[in-house]
Amino acid sequence: MTEPQVTRTGAQATIILGEKLVAADVPGLKSELKQLLDSGVISIVFDCSRLDMMDSTGIGCLVAAHNSLAKVDGGLSMTQVSSDIHQLLCSMRLDRRIKMTPSTAGQG
Amino acid sequence: MTNSEDFEELQMYIAESREHLATIENDLLDMEVAGAAIDETLVNKVFRAAHSIKGGAGFFGLKKIQELGHKIENVLDLIRSRKIAPNPEIINLLLLSFDCLRMMVNDHAGSNQVDITEFVVSLSGLTSSVLPEKQKESIKKMVDIKTPAGRLAFQVSEFDLAIAREHEEYVYLVQLDLIHDIHQRGKTPWEVFKNYLACGTLMECELNFDAIGTLDDESTNVIPLDLLFASIVDPSFIHSLFEDVPQKNITVVQGPANPQPLLKQQVEVQVEVEVEVQKEKVKVEPAAPVFMAAAEAEPARAQVVEDTLRVNVNLLENLMNLASEMVLSRNQLQNAIQRNDMQSIKTSSQRVSLTTSELQETIMLTRMQPIGNILNKFPRVVRDLASASSKEIILEIYGKDVEIDKSLLEGLSDPLTHMVRNAVDHGIEDPQVRQAQGKKWAGKITLRAYHAAGQVVVEISDDGKGIDTQKVAQSALKKGLITEEKLKLMSEAEKRALIFMAGLSTADKITDISGRGVGMDVVKTNLDRLGGKVDIETQPGKGTTFRISLPLTLAIIPSLLVSVNEEKFAIPQINISELIHVSADQAKTRLETVGDAEVLILREKLIPLLRLADVLGMGRVCENPDSGELLPDRRVRLSDRRSKYSDPFLPLTPEEQERQLAEQERRANPDRRFHAASGLEIVVINTGVMEYGLVVEELHDTFEIVVRPLGQHLNQCIEYTGASVLGDGRVALILDASGLAESAQLSSLVGSARAAELQAKQAGDLQKDLLTLLLFHNAPEETCAVSLDMVERIEHIDCSQIEYAGNRRTMQYRGQSLPLLSLKDTAAVGEIAENADLVVIVMSLDGRSVGLLAAQPVDVIETALAVDVVTHRQKGISGSGIIGRDTTLLVDVHEIAVAVLGLKQAEPAAPAEQKPRTQPQPGQGVITILLAEDSGFFRNQVTKYLEADGYRVLAAEDGQAALDLLRKHAGEVSLVVTDIEMPVMTGLEFTRSIRADAALAHLPVIALTTLADEGDIAAGVAAGVTAYEIKLDKEVLLRTVRQNLPA
Structure with a gap:
């Protein structure tokens, strides 16, 4: 398990997620996100370039982060989302609420 | 309806409408084929059907049925008056409209709520010759999709819903919970969604953001997600896909806005199904009712479970008579019991028994329905599917009149549909591929139903690419469905049967029709539930035949009772191949251990054994042969001897140790097993995929x-599979042949080294003629034999049953006079001893039954026999051979019958599809067949079979002689039948010579041989053999000859 790496610039933070976002990772990530929100971050970008697996609790965590940010008029976005995860999230129509860009590595 | 009279009239109207609708599809398809050259009679027939349905509907206030019927009638009127030609588009619209009409008729109570706008607009548009822009409105019109609890889940346009249905057939509303239904099942959402996406279209999906809360909230235990999912997978199979989702959370979106929970449909179906057995199956296995729910959900495609049945009046009369007879018999019995008159009680009870049997048979007849009722829907199914996959397919259906129990018929409909879909999609290749392979552009699917051995057989054959067994096996291996070790032990049949495993598909691409690995397992499960078996025959590049054997009825089945540990069990006879008694002295030679499996050696085949007591978890017991006392059976292996000293861990006294030593000495004696009671009773069971031996304590x-x-x-x-109450009031559970094998994880061991060894031995034996013979005696010292395939029955008789008229003997047999023959009639042999136990071997010669008088004992053996056609040859004896230590005379019953009864040597049997043949004269329409066979015995037999079927036969002793003969009669011969193993020139060399000769190359060649593993068949095909048949099944040979004769 690789720890998420956080880079903060003003009210925006970029979190580079590890290879997995599963039940074991969720509590740590949630606590990190809460700290960021408490310190005034209102825009969070998840860099998913390393992420290749997400379970149901991971999806729950994404939605909870989106809901929290929506409360402060902020936003959540995801970049470099792998093809499978992008297809899953789009199938679930999460792309209607969370901005996401697919990984360029997996294309073609 | 205000009163019962109205209700009855309505029921009559519904029944009549269904009858009208039953044949409409095929009539419309015929109209499509005829095109502009319309057949007025046919159009009138369809018109009258629509007219009758419309007329009745008006009377009962079924307005929508009336309206749609009227619109259909208008279009048919235009066709009738040749104002429009019935092109495929018009026929399609009519088919869909009739589908809707059928659906409304079946659900007449709710028919006035059905939205028929689309059909009305299209049909009206067609009538006014201006097609409407019907889609414009429906694009704007939004439809609410609500959960059964009434919550609004989605809003979609009517157009989208219609398109989804058109493309995928079914639309489902699925309420998922990512935590309970996915996470807690150890799955990831992608894993699950990937499957969904492979099986249909996700029209809409909504994750409930509010239920999840924010980061400040406690982690939630539910993540609700609604799916609107369109799929071709019908409701009977949908649970294979959404396996972790509770049934109540999957609903079929039926109309624009009224999803039907599957559970509710199930309840409704439970009320509708007539047979108690079926009802219970509904409860036991959810798949069965859902099948029927599917039928309700999509009436256009599936069989509707009908709640009424039309019965012939004569049959009802018979039933009434039998009921009266029953009352009479009961009264007689009561009277006899009162008088305590044992003789009368016995007579009356016999009468009750006889009447009960007749009553049972007659009642069963009322349930029998022609299988055509379901086969008739396939022209439409194949047409639609072929057109969707851009293929051209000819469908041939035979045996529509074959009758089968109503409940079986209903259960068979969906598995058959699935198999036909598979044949269209996977079986038949694309036309271009077919043409490149030298096949006809159009593929052919044949559905054939017939009766065989008290069962109904339904065959689904295609002339497509066949099943690649290796690919199936590799796919199963890759998906982890089987292990490599198990695969090694599997027979070809078992590998082919892997296609019935859940989750296996070898389709290169998933299509709308099939190929998702969902379905064939359910097909097998459903056929198992109907008590059926499926065999698969496939030839790469040539095609595949699925052969389903079903009992005639499910309500009453012939079964063998067996017992273990004093418990009785029933085994359906459909699953039983044979019963074997392995006597104590045979145990050592016939029972072996291969790996950790115990096996029986049966005619050089390994039959894995299963001890019923073990698989059911009952204690094994054995009977003390002296005291009859039941004791625990301590044998580790079946071939172990029963002895208290067998157990190496049993503490023994010094005296016992001495006896143990003495016994060990006795064990050196090979013939130490002698007591009949220590033999084994084995029921050889055939599941359709494999054979295994079930060891039981007692056969009843x-x-x-x-x-x-x-x-x-x-x-x-x-x-x-069920239970039955026996005559003594005890309950016997009915064993499931496949279930037992599955429970014990049995495999056939065909791939084991021992099996290969036995196969090699058998192959050695096959160089000689392998014959299955019925042995019997004539005079006490004369052992005789006839080929078993000629024998229909063996009847024990008493001398007094033989009647003499002139110089002919007969006996009464099944209400007729059976001519009795004796070898003594034509041959110089001894007389049957006066005190002999007489039997009559009943055989059918040229469609006529004859009996051969013989003496006991009789036995059946399979032997590699060197037949001597000279030494003992005389009229009625075709040859002789040494079996065991005895010279055995091979009796030619046909020859005796010709001499005694004056039967002709060659009488045409004239089956329906046979070409007319009269006298065997060359060049005058008689078909000539050339037969190459080195064995005199087989040459005689085959010649007789062929001649009796009306062919002229030219026979030769080897390939070279046959080739010479063939060249001499090149213009006369229509087909060649050849043995493979022959001196001078083998059958394969002979076939290659035929193929190399331009004047002969067109001839079909049937290889008739005892060698037929995959390699032999491949070698035959490579040499140019048209068909491969195993010696010597008369019916199969004649069928193959007929099928391969040039048109």
Whole structure:
């Protein structure tokens, strides 16, 4: 398990997620996100370039982060989302609420 | 309806409408084929059907049925008056409109709520010759999709919904919970969604953001997600896909806005199904009712479970007579009991028994329905599917009149549909591929139903690419469905049967029709539930035949009763191949251990053994042969001897140790097993995929048992299919042949080294003629034999049953006079001893039954016999051979019958599809067949079979002689039948010579041989053999000859 790496610039933070976002990772990530929100971050970008697996609790965590940010008029976005995860999230129509860009590595 | 009279009239209207609708599809398809050259009679017939349905509907206030019927009538009127030609588009619209009409008729109570706008607009548009822009409105019109609880889940446009249905057939509303239904099942959402996406279209998806809360909230235990999912997978199979989602959370979106929970449909179906057995099956296995729910959900495609049945008046009369007879017999019995008159009680009870049997048979007749009722829907199914996959397919259907129990018919409909879909999609290749392979552009699917051995057989054949067994096996291996070790032990049949495993598909691409690995397992499960077996025959590049064998009825089945540990069990006879008694002295030679499996050696084949007591978890017991006392059976292996000293861990006294030593000495004696009671009773069971031996303690008689369903508490026990109450009031559970094998994880061991060894031995034997013979005696010292395939029955008789008229002997047999023959009639042999136990071997010669008088004992053997056609040859004896130590005379019953009864040597049997043949004269329309066979015995037999079927036969002793003969009669011969193993020139060399000769190359060649493993068949095909047949099944040979004769 690789720890998420956080880079903060003003009210925006970029979190580079590890290879997995599963039940074991969720509590740590949630606590990190809460700290960021408490310190005034209102825009969070998840860099998913390393992420290749997400379970149901991971999806729950994404939605909870989106809901929290929506409360402060902020936003959540995801970049470099792998093809499978992008297809899953789009199938679930999460792309209607969370901005996401697919990984360029997996294309073609 | 205000009163029962109205209700009855309505029922009559519904029944009549269904009858009208039953044949409409095929009539419309015929109209499509005829095109502009319309057949007025046909159009009038369809018109009258629409007219009758419309007329009745008006009377009963069924407005929508009336309206749609009227619109259809208008279009048919235009066709009738040749104002429009019935092109495929118009026929399509009519088919869909009739589908809708059928759906409304079946659900007449709700028919006035059905939205028929689309059809009305299209049909009206067609009538006014201006097609409407019907889609414009529907694009704007939004439809609410609500959950059964009434919550609004989605809003979609009517157009989208219609398109989804058109493309995928079914639309489902699925309420998922990512935590319970996915996470807690150890799955990831992608894993699950990937499957969904492979099986249909996700029209809409909504994750409930509010239920999840924010980061400040406690982690939630539910993540609700609604899916609107369109799929071709019908409701009977949808649970294979959404396996972790509770049934109540999957609903079929039926109309624009009224999803039907599957559970509710199930309840409704439970009320509708007539047979108690079926009802219970509904409870035991959810798949069965859902099948029927599917039928309700999509009436256009599937068979509707009808709640009425039309019965012939004569049959009802018969039933009434039998009921009267029954009352009379009961009264007589009561009277006899009162008088305590044992003789009368016996007579009356016999009468009750006879009447009960007749009553049972007659009642069963009322349930029999022609299989055409379901086969008739396939022209439409194949047409639609072929057109969707851009293929051209000819469908041929035979045996529509074959009758089968109503409940079986209903259960068979969906598995058959699935198999036909598979044949269209996977079986038949694309036309270009077919053409490149030298096949006809159009593929052919044949559905054939016939009766065989008291069963109904339904064959689904295609002339497509066949099943690649290796690919199936590799796919199963890759998906982890089987292990490599198990694969090595599997026979070809078992590998082919892997296609019935859940989750296996070898389709290169998933299509709308099939190829998702969902379905064939359910097909097998459903056929198993109907008590059926499926065999698969496939030839790469040539095609595949699925052969389903079903009992005639499910309610009462002939079964063998067996017992273990004093418990009785029933085994359906359909699953039983043979019963074997392995006597104590044979145990050592016939029972072996291969790996950790015990096996029986049966005619050089390994039959894995299963001890019923073990698989059912009952204690093994054995009977003390002296005292009859039941003791625990301590044998580790079946071939172990029963002795208290067998157990190496049993503490023994010094005296016992001495006896143990003495016994060990006795064990050196090979003939130490002698007591009849220590033999084994083995029931050889055939599941359609494999054979295994079931070891039981005792075999009882066969009975016709009434099948009762199992209760809920036993529904997980795959070893049982039902239960029956026996005559003594005890309950016998009915064993499930496949379930037992599955429970014991049995495999056929065909791939084991020992099996290969036996096969090699058998191949050695096959160089000689392998014959299955019925042995019997004539005079006490004369052992005789006839080929077993000629024998229909063996009847024990008493001398007094023989009647003499002139110089002819007869006996009364099944209400007719059976001519009796004796070898003595034509041959110089001894007389049957006066005190002999007489039997009559009943055989059919040229469609006529004759009996051959013989003496006991009789036995059946399969032997590699060197036949001597000279030494003992005389009229009625075709040859002789040494069997064991005895010279055995091979009796030619046909020759005796010709001499005694004056039967002709060659009388045409004239089956329906046979070409007319009269006298065997060359060049005058008689078909000539050339036969190459080195064995005199087989040459004689085959020649007789062929001549009796009306062919002229030219026979030769080897390939070279046959080739010379063929060249001499090149213009006369229509087909060649050849043995493979022959001196001078083998059958394969002979076939290659035929193919190399331009004047002969067109001739079909049937290889008739005892060698037929995959390699032999491949070698035959490579040499140019047209068909491969195993010696010597008369019916199969004649069928193959007929099928391969040039048109």
